[in-house]
Amino acid sequence: MAKEITSRSENYSQWYLDIVYKAGLAENSAVRGCMVIKPYGYAIWEKIREELDRRFKETGHQNAYFPIFIPKSFLSKEADHVEGFAKECAVVTHHRLMNNPNGPGVVVDPDAKLEEELIVRPTSETIIWNTYRDWIKSYRDLPILINQWANIVRWEMRTRPFLRTTEFLWQEGHTAHALKEEAITETKLIHDIYADFAETVMAMPVIKGAKSESERFAGALDTYTIEAMMQDGKALQAGTSHFLGQNFAKAFEVKFLTENNIEDFVWATSWGVSTRLIGALIMTHSDDDGLVLPPKLAPIQVVIVPIPKPFDELMVHAEKIADALKARGISVKIDKDEKNRPGFKFAEYEMKGVPVRIGIGARDIENGVLEIARRDTKEKTSVKMENAVDHVVVLLDEIQENLYQKAIEFRKNNTYSVDTFEDFRNIIDGKGGFVYAHWDGTAETEEKIKELTKATIRCIPNEAADEPGTDMISGKPSERRVLFAKAY
């Protein structure tokens, strides 16, 4: 029988881990907090990367690659930045091993100590702005619109596959502009790209907004975020785009001559999404039978399972259908394994979240029909063989849309607007969800709410209407509601 997974209601955290491991997405490695991304999980990342990369290039960005190591002194140059990252740095101190003089194995060669320690990049603003200094002399050299696909290391104390790992994969954009307004426009452009990608490709609705000061990126003047609701009612920050002002230009002395021949500091943005998105994907759509994937990110969109026997004859039909689907740009797998039974296979593909499954047996061929099952609703339909391809093409779009609508519905049912701290607390301590509430704009109140409930301000939503009110704790005036939730 199929591998069993813990149900969401029984133990949500274990359900998440079960899906990660049993769908074959990732596993823990021998290195603390680092994961092995297995082929099926990596194939999802490749699809995410492909979709985003195309969007970045269409909007004029180019890819480049900067060193993985950052000299320790660079980190200190921007005060907030070092404060934000110093506590979680992997530090390279030596460049050679030697045979252990006192036994077997190797030891660090004490003579190979580096003059200055190197940090494995926790983010690349510092090394990149140190490089931009040489690239930028005049307004003619601007804008610089660069993105990097890279691995990142942050020494996290508590880790969970995809959601928080010591090493993760991401993209980080780093742009340089002559004008403040241009940099802000860029920050918002990327914010829009992230939101559009989340909603149309991941089928994951997001709330767009700005972070409060205390939740901003270390070194940013403004951080724009997309926040998604997971099935336990918690928020997951799925992507951030930062307006860095002139902070890094000042720290690394990156000046340019304007059109009017005046020297000025360069304006900056940075932005990123990571393999964390795979965690978001899992927790937005999956169910107690395993992974559910939106068709646009599914490594296998359709699996064809011949129901023995006669296996060889069925295979001929299976391949005909597969070829017709592939001709329509759909990724198809035919399960050619003759050892396992169909029931086992069905459960396996449910676990792996393959959006559409086609069963094909001897009787089906006689009757000229195929059984087509969708993963999201588990519905099965008998479809005439000649209509099968068109049916699947439409069905994949339907599944994509259904997943989005279902997630929107879930979010709607778990979003509240409250005016008193008592109501706020009841929701946050109870079944959880997104809570819109008034806030007086001070870090003190924000901190107090966090202490009392563990909920944080996820964002000041772009779309929040002006609505005067009073802060639920301090009673001070507030101009609009902000979004609170517990978060990953």
Add this chain to the structure above:
Amino acid sequence: MAKEITSRSENYSQWYLDIVYKAGLAENSAVRGCMVIKPYGYAIWEKIREELDRRFKETGHQNAYFPIFIPKSFLSKEADHVEGFAKECAVVTHHRLMNNPNGPGVVVDPDAKLEEELIVRPTSETIIWNTYRDWIKSYRDLPILINQWANIVRWEMRTRPFLRTTEFLWQEGHTAHALKEEAITETKLIHDIYADFAETVMAMPVIKGAKSESERFAGALDTYTIEAMMQDGKALQAGTSHFLGQNFAKAFEVKFLTENNIEDFVWATSWGVSTRLIGALIMTHSDDDGLVLPPKLAPIQVVIVPIPKPFDELMVHAEKIADALKARGISVKIDKDEKNRPGFKFAEYEMKGVPVRIGIGARDIENGVLEIARRDTKEKTSVKMENAVDHVVVLLDEIQENLYQKAIEFRKNNTYSVDTFEDFRNIIDGKGGFVYAHWDGTAETEEKIKELTKATIRCIPNEAADEPGTDMISGKPSERRVLFAKAY
């Protein structure tokens, strides 16, 4: 005027660096031995990656991702392997920084020392085979055909952009097999893919063969290589595929049950190519005016340069041609810059190795012709406007082929077959090149030749005919000639 570069005859090494820097491919970073790969250089790497990735996937390989860190103890498990890599390891010893108690900046927090040091991967056999132990129980779990695109760190003492850098990008395949023969077949399959890619995509002829024992990968039973001749007559090892036998399976205790229910160790291969290929590309085709790129790897295949004025009117024609070319799958750039003069732009695109340049001026439009220039031979042709697209399509293929033929011709003219050490030395110490000579098969003679001339055995060529002879140093018998050269 155009940026000047040193000629090959004046200073070959400087010529190489001039091209790397002035064509905007890469530059040195603030971190010793690490380069910044600039957008134009990275775009070439993306094309290389795309072509190879497709070939790997077509032959059944999947991508995955393993941790960047390797516990120090893992490295020691395979004796030859640690011997090969211990001296060039970046070692992470701490996981936190703290404010400097004695002044400004940050220092390593002595309380955050790791129990076991972590090595930044110099290659991933050890961490991967430690993982495979859990994946492989029976012959049914085999083969495992996995590839990884990743960054690698080897602490090199003397570095040169692309050719030898502390950090570089590469792909590393790691496969596991039930049978020795299967693993050998895999090793050779990849060897063939590398050679085919080099010749048909990079337009770079290569000699295929096996490494002598002393030149093998640390831990391999056999290393197959592709060796290309650079324009200074030196050899560049462009890709290697290793048959690892059961060495890593034994070191990491990776056993499986065969079909006959017998426990056996798993057979392994590993194989890789890196950003070094960009160095090979530069030194195979470029000339004293800059980079020359084979069309199949050129980020911009055609550049259209309007010759002012009237700029706006020319632009209409330029865009029409560009659209027609793009419809044929060709990457095109229209130079819309109005500040620089055509002569300057022509030199700039020559420097960047854009294969085809189309000039378009007011008189051309009157006459209904376009001037089409090819980068490789510098020839210009006047082509009727209605024939321009077909002409370019054919021309790109011609350039690709011409670069290959030219490189083949160059190699032929610089390849020798010698029988005496005196002749050998005259060539190697003189103008250099590939030398086929007899070798008695011993490491001693090999080492002696290396000491005396700095030439090494590049490979025992696959295609070397059986031809009995005598070693030029020892006078001992030899069955066939092997390939000697100085190498990068």
